[in-house]
Amino acid sequence: MQLISAGPSPFVRKVRVLLHETGQSEDVEVVEVAATPVATPPELAAANPVGKIPALIRPDGPALYDSRVITRYLDARADAGMYPQARLWETLTLEATADAIMEAGVLMVYEHRVRPEEKVFDGWVDAQWEKITRSVAAINARWMSHLAGPMDMSHIAVGCALGYLDFRHGARGWRKGNDALDDWYAVFAERESMKATAPE
Structure with a gap:
């Protein structure tokens, strides 16, 4: 999987902390892009038409976006109980x-x-x-x-x-x-x- 990231985004960091805490960091490659509200790179637009980060590209389904969607998915994937x-x-x-x-x-x-x-x-x-x-x-x-x-x-x-x-x-x-x-x-x-x- 790939996590589309841009700079020191706190929303990306939230996902990355969850990855560390649930032992999934090695499963996800962080891909840095240059993005702002007025400039969306094509790789980000392809993953998330809204143009916001983070986006999680999966090999077995459509990309997921919005950090809360991604963290729910990763929590379920690891059965980590982060949403008790x-x-x-x-x-x-x-x-x-x-x-x-x-x-x-x-x-x-x-x-x-x-x-x-x-x-x-x-x-x-x-x-x-x-x-x-x-x-x-x-x-x-x-x-x-x-x-x-x-x-x-x-x-x-x-x-x-x-x-x-x-x-x-x-x-x-x-x-x-x-x-x-x-x-x-x-x-x-x-x-x-x-x-x-x-x-x-």
Whole structure:
């Protein structure tokens, strides 16, 4: 299988961490492409007509895309239990919250990287950061008992979201007022799967 990737995408990292945690890394080749919202390379368009990464090319079926679809597939493939039935809705909701943090963080980057300087809308950037701060605060206030439990896909998603905030938006300081989540992330970031997939 091939995983279509582009740069330090937190959505790709989420898939790669799952691959490490479930012993499937050797089964998947990571293929780097240069992609932005305004420039989709043909190999990515062939796998995902929307032009977003990641996409997983399989030898025995159509390509899969959207990180949550890919992680569900890989979890089922390995029978790894990263979407435990007993707390499935909590896991999916927390994963969705982490994905929303990633999306807002990526949009902040693209606002400066893709738009001409005279068209950058600082109010848009600030609104994305407000989504992030609300979401991080909600995790810190409501979800620490879940994060303290057995690892599932939501742990990986939250870890990758916070790692991306450090990587791209570290100066904004997501940790302020979120001590419990900061403590949790300090431990989670030391997992081998997280260190092996850390963005450069």
